[in-house]
Amino acid sequence: MLIKLAWRNIWRHRVRSGVLFAAIAIGVWAGVFTMAFYYGMSMQRLKTAIEKEISDxxxxxxxxxxxxxxxxxxxxxxxxxxxxxxxxxxxxxxxxxxxxxxxxxxxxxxxxxxxxxxxxxxxxxxxxxxxxxxxxxxxxxxxxxxxxxxxxxxxxxxxxxxxxxxxxxxxxxxxxxxxxxxxxxxxxxxxxxxxxxxxxxxxxxxxxxxxxxxxxxxxxxxxxHDDPDSVLAAVRQALPDLQVEAWSEIAPELNLLYEMTDFSSYIFIAIILLGLSFGIVNTMLMSVLERTRELGMIMALGMNKVRVFFMILLETLFLVFSGVPFGLLLAFITVEYTGRFGIDLSMFSDAISGFGYDAYIYPALQGYHYLAVIIMVATAAVLSSLFPARKALMLNPAESIRG
Amino acid sequence: METVISTKNLFRTYNPDTIPVHAVNDVSITFGRGEFTAIVGPSGSGKTTLLNLIGGLDTPTSGSVEVNGTDVSHLKANKLIDFRLHNIGFVFQSYNLIPVLTAFENTGFIMLLQKASKEEREKRVMDLLEQVGLGDKAGSRPRELSGGQQQRVAVARALASRPQFVLADEPTANLDSVAASNLLDIMEKLNREEHVTFLFSTHDQRVIDRAYRVVTLEDGKVIRDENKRNG
Structure with missing residues (x-):
C-alpha cells in the first residue's frame, strides 16, 4: 500500500517530477561518463606502460x-x-x-x-x-x-x-x-x-x-596483467637472491595514478550528487508542504510515524530511481560507443603525451563502477529524504487538518 | 445506555503563559453507545477542540478523556495513533480523501493500516460503498466525484474499521442541501442499523434538527445539553 501510494504521489506533478528526472538522468550520465573517461585513460596508460615500456x-x-x-x-x-x-x-x-x-x-x-x-x-x-x-x-x-x-x-x-x-x-x-x-x-x-x-x-x-x-x-x-602476484610469488621463490618486481613496484606512480583516478572519479560523482541532492530535497520539501493537510489527515486516521517516514523515503527513492536508469543507459551507450571508436584528442597530443597518454582516449568501465554509482545515488536519495520526512513527522494532525 | 466516552474537568488552554484562551473550559460530559449527537455553538466556542480532544488529536491541558475505560489523554504518541486506528472514525469538513487513491482504496485505507485480509477488506469496502450509494463509483478518484459523493466516501472510510464511534467535524459545511440531506440519511441509517455512535460538531441547522441529542458550547463550556428523544 505504501509503495502504491508513494508511486502515485510522485506523479501528481508530472512536470516538476519530469524536470527532476531529467536532472538526475543527466547528472548520472555526466558522472558515469566522466568516470569512464578517466578510468579508460588511466587503464590505457597502464596497459601501454606494461605492454610497451616496463612489462609486468x-x-x-x-x-x-x-x-x-x-x-x-x-x-x-x-x-x-x-x-x-x-x-x-x-x-x-x-x-x-x-x-x-x-x-x-x-x-x-x-x-x-x-x-x-x-x-x-x-x-x-x-x-x-x-x-x-x-x-x-x-x-x-x-x-x-x-x-x-x-x-x-x-x-x-x-x-x-x-x-x-x-x-x-x-x-x-x-x-x-x-x-x-x-x-x-x-x-x-x-x-x-x-x-x-x-x-x-x-x-x-x-x-x-x-x-x-x-x-x-x-x-x-x-x-x-590482472593478476601478476601468482607468477611473481613463484619467480621470487625460485630466485631468492635476485630482485623481482611487479609493475606496481617498478613504477609506483602508475599504481598511484590508477588508484587516484578511480578515487577522484567517485569524488566527482559525489559532488554531482551533492548538487542534485539539493534539488531532490527542494522537490520533496515542496511535496510535503503542499500536502500538509493530507499528511495530517492520514496521521489522524491512524498512520503511524514509521509509515509516514517510509512513505516519504519511498517517494524520494522512486523519484530518484526513475531518472537513474535513463542516466545509466545513456552512459552505457555513450561509453560503449566512445570505447569502441575513441575520443580524438590529437589537437592536444603534444601536451598529453608529456604525461604519457595517447591522443585517442577509449572510455571504459567495469560492472562494479555502475554498482558503486547506484549505491551512491541510493545513499544520496535516502539522505535527501531525511529533512522532508522530518518535516512531515513534525506535523500536528489537528492543526494540519484545520489548514 | 452504556457509556462510551466520558470527559472529566477537561481543559484545553492556548497561550497559558501569556494571554490564556480556554478553548475547552472544565467540560465533564458522557456519551453513550449508539448516540447521534450534535455539538453546536458559535465559532470559537470550542466544538472542534472538544472533538479533537475526544479523538486524541489534541492533548488536554488538564482533565481526562476516557474512551471505553482507556484514558486517551495520557497515552503515548504511538499508542494513541494505534488507538485512533482501531477505535475512532473521522469525517472531516473538507472531505480529506487521498487524491491519488480511488474511492475503493480510500475507503479501504484504514483497513490496510489495520492489516485486514484482502478478502475481508474487499467485502467490507464494497458493502460500505453500496450503503452510501457509491457502489458504481468504487474505481473513481476524488476529483471525479462531487463534494457530496466525496463526503459519502469519507463516511464509508470512517466506518470501514468498525470503530467505537465516529467524530464528524462540520461534515455538511461544504455541501448543498440535497447532498447534506443524503449524507445525513446515510449516517442516520448506519446509526440505526449498525448502532454506530456519531458525534458531530456543526453549525448546520439540518444536522441539529436530525440529532437525537444536542450539546451546546459557549466559550468552551457546556451551557446546554438537550436530549430530544427524552423530550
Missing amino acids: LQVHHADFKKDYDLQFHIPEGDTLLDFLASQQGVKAVAGRTVSRAMISAARGSAGIMANGVFPEAEDRVTGLSKKLDTGAYFSTSRRNEILISTKTAHKLKLKQGSKAVLTLITQDGHLTSGAFRVAGLFKTTNGPYDELNVFVRQPDLNRLTGMGKGVNEIAVLLES
Whole structure:
C-alpha cells in the first residue's frame, strides 16, 4: 500500500517530477561518463606502460637499481631466461643490458638510458619495431645501429643515417664511448619515455661496457596483467637472491595514478550528487508542504510515524530511481560507443603525451563502477529524504487538518 | 445506555503563559453507545477542540478523556495513533480523501493500516460503498466525484474499521442541501442499523434538527445539553 501510494504521489506533478528526472538522468550520465573517461585513460596508460615500456615483471641483481652499476649483472642470464619463459602465465621474456649514458651529436648532447636489446625478444615483449616512425628495425647485419626517438633526433638535429656517439662507464668503472649510426626513429605516446631511451643491440653495448654475454635486466610479459602476484610469488621463490618486481613496484606512480583516478572519479560523482541532492530535497520539501493537510489527515486516521517516514523515503527513492536508469543507459551507450571508436584528442597530443597518454582516449568501465554509482545515488536519495520526512513527522494532525 | 466516552474537568488552554484562551473550559460530559449527537455553538466556542480532544488529536491541558475505560489523554504518541486506528472514525469538513487513491482504496485505507485480509477488506469496502450509494463509483478518484459523493466516501472510510464511534467535524459545511440531506440519511441509517455512535460538531441547522441529542458550547463550556428523544 505504501509503495502504491508513494508511486502515485510522485506523479501528481508530472512536470516538476519530469524536470527532476531529467536532472538526475543527466547528472548520472555526466558522472558515469566522466568516470569512464578517466578510468579508460588511466587503464590505457597502464596497459601501454606494461605492454610497451616496463612489462609486468622485471628481474635485476639485488644491488643493480641502487646506482645502475654494471658490475651488478644477472649471473647465468641465458638459463634464467629459459626458466622464466617456461613459467605458467608468461607470454614473453627479454634480457637487456641497461646503462646510463650520454648521447652526443654535432649539435648537442643529452643524458639517456642506453638499452642493449636482443631485437626479436625485445619486439615480443615491448613491440619495439611497431614504435618505429621512420627507418628500419635492426634489419642490417651492420654493427652499432641505434634507434632513437623522433624527439631526441629533433633535439640533437639527427636523422636516419646520422652518426651519434654514446659515452658510458664500463663494468670496470672506466669512461668509454662508441659511435653508432641511427637506423631508425621511434615514437610512442609517452614523451618522457621517448626522450630518455635509446636502443642498440645487446652485443654492441656489451662490447663497449665489457660485460661479455651478461644482461642486467630481464623483462617478463604475462598473458594477463590482472593478476601478476601468482607468477611473481613463484619467480621470487625460485630466485631468492635476485630482485623481482611487479609493475606496481617498478613504477609506483602508475599504481598511484590508477588508484587516484578511480578515487577522484567517485569524488566527482559525489559532488554531482551533492548538487542534485539539493534539488531532490527542494522537490520533496515542496511535496510535503503542499500536502500538509493530507499528511495530517492520514496521521489522524491512524498512520503511524514509521509509515509516514517510509512513505516519504519511498517517494524520494522512486523519484530518484526513475531518472537513474535513463542516466545509466545513456552512459552505457555513450561509453560503449566512445570505447569502441575513441575520443580524438590529437589537437592536444603534444601536451598529453608529456604525461604519457595517447591522443585517442577509449572510455571504459567495469560492472562494479555502475554498482558503486547506484549505491551512491541510493545513499544520496535516502539522505535527501531525511529533512522532508522530518518535516512531515513534525506535523500536528489537528492543526494540519484545520489548514 | 452504556457509556462510551466520558470527559472529566477537561481543559484545553492556548497561550497559558501569556494571554490564556480556554478553548475547552472544565467540560465533564458522557456519551453513550449508539448516540447521534450534535455539538453546536458559535465559532470559537470550542466544538472542534472538544472533538479533537475526544479523538486524541489534541492533548488536554488538564482533565481526562476516557474512551471505553482507556484514558486517551495520557497515552503515548504511538499508542494513541494505534488507538485512533482501531477505535475512532473521522469525517472531516473538507472531505480529506487521498487524491491519488480511488474511492475503493480510500475507503479501504484504514483497513490496510489495520492489516485486514484482502478478502475481508474487499467485502467490507464494497458493502460500505453500496450503503452510501457509491457502489458504481468504487474505481473513481476524488476529483471525479462531487463534494457530496466525496463526503459519502469519507463516511464509508470512517466506518470501514468498525470503530467505537465516529467524530464528524462540520461534515455538511461544504455541501448543498440535497447532498447534506443524503449524507445525513446515510449516517442516520448506519446509526440505526449498525448502532454506530456519531458525534458531530456543526453549525448546520439540518444536522441539529436530525440529532437525537444536542450539546451546546459557549466559550468552551457546556451551557446546554438537550436530549430530544427524552423530550
